[in-house]
Amino acid sequence: MTVPSAGAWTLHPDRALPADAVTRDIARTVYAQTRDLPIVSMHGHVDAAALNADAHFGDPAEVFVVPDHYLVRMIVSQGVPHDALGVPRKDGGAVETDPRAIWRTFCANWKLYRGTPTRYWLEHVFVEVFGLSARPSAETADTLYDEISAKLATDEYRPLALFDRFDLEILATTDPATATLSDHAALAERGWGQRIVPTFRPDALLFVDRDGWADDVRLLAERADVAVDSYTGYLRALEQRRRAFVAAGARATDHGHLLADTTPLSDADAARIFDAALRGEVTAAEATAFSGHMLTEMARMSTEDGLTMQLHPGVARNHSGSVFAARGADVGYDIPVQAEYTYALRPLLERFGHDPHLRLIVFTIDETVFSRELAPLAGVYPAMKLGAPWWFLDSPDGMRRYRELVTETAGFYNTTGFVDDTRAFFSIPARHDLSRRIDAGYLARLVAEHRLELDEAVEVAQDLAYHLPKAAYPALG
């Protein structure tokens, strides 16, 4: 290890490892065995079109600030308006368009991220990926802007070059059920089909009282080439689209519901509600019941086509109506709410919980159910696995607490290992690196407390970093 010259910005090799000397020493040993494993990134929100285009990224503001709701929300929380960060308005009203100004606002607010995972991720990106010379600040903003811009202009910083540099073995995108998957097809033609795969996300079609639902249903019919004028046609079209996703390399579905309810309806009731929805006459209660019913239907389809089923309830989307009206979704106003799992998942688990063809992964953003509900459920039903700590919780202490709350009841092997949930392509390696460090630290504590042998800790660490995610999302067909 070379000693950095004075003043250079480097990251400490022991960052995010436990402070205690005995435990840190063990953690170093464990982490050394996972640090260089390839990245398996099975749940994310990177744009397939951008990967397919493989064009140079835009400016630093466009890459790092404007689309990152973590960054934006923190600065907004201190009273800086969205406009100053260049977050676009739906009405086309004026917002800051000078990327350098946006970047300066971000750099000047760097101290807000103290203690947050955003800070960890960005430091990793700025040092490891871009080799920046200094920390962000009002003073360094322009220099950093220029340093990043220069790198982004090179071919080494185009998406697919970075994909290799990041050692991404596979990356899953998230795609509406009505997606053409044309970008994936084009990528496959160029040999990327095993490494960039779509994920089937049918939420828009399952919430039958959504604005625009009828349009999406028409699009579904078109894409599937199946008439969707009845509940039966709707199921057939969904099944067809799932097959198309499987053919395009998909390994999973993804379901974001407010609640975890999976109570099935009778076919007759489901059909009745569907017909009412087509007529625009569905009630909110019926729509909610239908969406819960469809989760069990999706599980049924998964037992048939093999797609891993991902469920993540418990987020109230677009909490601020005025911000949503002005800016749309995904600008930092999705706020967790409590959700119940023991009763809610019971119907689905009753029918498919022991079905060897189902893999159900449940994510949550609510720590209170880890030890009370989710670990006990995942610790007995073979079809269910517990996903990684998600969203606000894929943070150093959040991930540590997750292991502490889950492991004693569910063990390690009823979790999926690390699954990132990333919109920001550049931060994928940072997130996996952080996860490997935190798991190393947790495992090191078990070793230091003589609750686990060192060779076991290393094996578990490698499983969590690499083998378990691969097993949770197997290739199909």
Next chain:
Amino acid sequence: MTVPSAGAWTLHPDRALPADAVTRDIARTVYAQTRDLPIVSMHGHVDAAALNADAHFGDPAEVFVVPDHYLVRMIVSQGVPHDALGVPRKDGGAVETDPRAIWRTFCANWKLYRGTPTRYWLEHVFVEVFGLSARPSAETADTLYDEISAKLATDEYRPLALFDRFDLEILATTDPATATLSDHAALAERGWGQRIVPTFRPDALLFVDRDGWADDVRLLAERADVAVDSYTGYLRALEQRRRAFVAAGARATDHGHLLADTTPLSDADAARIFDAALRGEVTAAEATAFSGHMLTEMARMSTEDGLTMQLHPGVARNHSGSVFAARGADVGYDIPVQAEYTYALRPLLERFGHDPHLRLIVFTIDETVFSRELAPLAGVYPAMKLGAPWWFLDSPDGMRRYRELVTETAGFYNTTGFVDDTRAFFSIPARHDLSRRIDAGYLARLVAEHRLELDEAVEVAQDLAYHLPKAAYPALG
């Protein structure tokens, strides 16, 4: 301390103590003062008949695998069917009956228990009680089977010999309200009456819409020799049975309810519901209300006969209907649910919370209420104590979190100290040992942070391990 010969399987003397050197050193000192205290085991599920028979235990599969829902659920969660573990079917269908095959399946899956308390308990049993030569694995399975079998065939491994070896000062069994208590009587005749005592568990009689409730009521009448054709007769019969339990050495009652509700009914309403139940015409809502009412009645009876009252709400039993139909209860499908305590316990505490004749111990499996509800309640009502972390939570980190969440509000002296909840007779010493280590570690941290003196920590540790459980369940009559 002798150095173990190479290859022998030994346990580290510092296992489950904190990793930090300063804290560990203090923890060692504290633990050394509790390690050899006798075991007071006031809440468990060991079978009185087995103790009375004092016959040799069965084979390793029968002793360690088949009846242990912790073990079974973990292996089932990885897709191994119950049949392969020899869990019997109610329909008498074929399951694995070769104990060696069952044992091999268990050993081959040993890695699943990494990080779980099951691992800690079994290591303790296998090394400290059986002196096994190697860790379980597919390779060692047969050897270990033979080693265990050889020990179990000796008289030193019969139940009552182990009872002495384990230094069990007293063990409470759990018995239905309609139990004859004949095993306890026989044990008492042989001089074990002060050391093996029954616990009065009337759940079956309090849930008046249960299948089989009427039969249990008839049995109650018979055992109590009291006519139970009215609510009044029912109360008298329950009181009589409680007296019989007290006469047989019982110190406590035990109540497993879904919710903690203790709202009393008027005598007229209680009688009306009871009569409806006798006619088989009770509604679910009435039955639930009646069970809550009966908790306050049980508290009233405790103020009269002195039995400590144990309440543990918040578990949805037999979550999988299909597994319950096939295998019955207690095979790993009891899943926690959220329960409210502040309002729910209010009626009982309003009436008896300051009554010096009541000792109410509340257990939970939901960590979220420790600091929010249970510690504040136990920290003011003299009749209420907070039980030990229960079931999934009597784990190293679970017990540590319990102390962290409870102590600052309720102190140590409003908890009961360690109360195990054990079906597996062999693991009782392991559980108490683990608890003493975790409490030593927690106390050591307080000492290391100069929040407690060392002599105080030792006194508290001894209180938690021994004196508080004895005080919470005093001998009666």
Next chain:
Amino acid sequence: MTVPSAGAWTLHPDRALPADAVTRDIARTVYAQTRDLPIVSMHGHVDAAALNADAHFGDPAEVFVVPDHYLVRMIVSQGVPHDALGVPRKDGGAVETDPRAIWRTFCANWKLYRGTPTRYWLEHVFVEVFGLSARPSAETADTLYDEISAKLATDEYRPLALFDRFDLEILATTDPATATLSDHAALAERGWGQRIVPTFRPDALLFVDRDGWADDVRLLAERADVAVDSYTGYLRALEQRRRAFVAAGARATDHGHLLADTTPLSDADAARIFDAALRGEVTAAEATAFSGHMLTEMARMSTEDGLTMQLHPGVARNHSGSVFAARGADVGYDIPVQAEYTYALRPLLERFGHDPHLRLIVFTIDETVFSRELAPLAGVYPAMKLGAPWWFLDSPDGMRRYRELVTETAGFYNTTGFVDDTRAFFSIPARHDLSRRIDAGYLARLVAEHRLELDEAVEVAQDLAYHLPKAAYPALG
């Protein structure tokens, strides 16, 4: 630092800092930079009349035991009756009146406080403020009583002298909306107006089905000199009183509600409910709806007059009806209950969450909402800040958990820094000292884990201890 003579009672300089040597060393450095900062105490329950009178305090029992619900509840929980602690009865019935006897009971029960913040606070007060010679015990009780009494008799221990000695830069009292504020006026005349300020607490006027509400409304009209015979008059009177508080130096309002609901009513509905309340015909549901509505009205008024708005829901007051009937409020029976925030605060945040004129501080006593609801909300809405851990949670581990649960999502700068919640004047420095130590320990861990630089940690620690509370409660007018 002088070495204390053998046997003297001293406090360890590292108390409440982390045990791990590396982390402790950093924590010492951080704490050294906050230890001597002035105290900003913006939320408390010290009596303005006592400060204004500036008379000698009473006896040790009157000062430390009888009015302190933390102390009283812990001793009561062990079966000592309130009477023995001199807690007065509303019916005037006999209670212990000998302060020395009360003090002895307290000292004899000293061990109950092991592991509690009460212990930390009292040790600080007894050693740092009173220089007592020994720990409390049955044996030392009389000596300590005399030592304390001797000090209290000196002028150096009168309230305003201590105010200076404690380096209290500013202290906020809590005052009903109908307070005359005469004590504050008198203090202001003597030059204390900038350092002792009132807080506007209108709860009594917002719960329109309270016993005595109508009397309070009449008092409101009188104090405000506004006719309150309609909802409009009621609003005008409240606005007038808020202005009077602002004129008297107030910086904040304080709202203790059972739930966090802020759903507004139409003016017509609000007026209808108000009129019904005046006639004594309001229903419980209407009263609850009105109180939620009034929170949003209070927020609206805050945007107009600048008072910081403090909200702390989630406590069931006076849990024991019999104790409340006998002794009144604030004797240890306020028990937390679960409350929901994401939906409940939405109406208020929808209207005023981005209003630069509102500062809303939310406190809770329920740890489960820190990471799930409150940190995500405070991490985006500029008008909302997350208050310090409150009541049962301003304890060493409680405050540490708060930082761990909050920081990664909300950062440091969406919290208010330390805000104590103290009735016990003598313990104010102890509470601030403890908070500074715990924050130093948390920050030191981030530094030790290379997640934060040391200079950043020092800056954050100073912000949390001093600058953030000042910014959250700015001077008005």
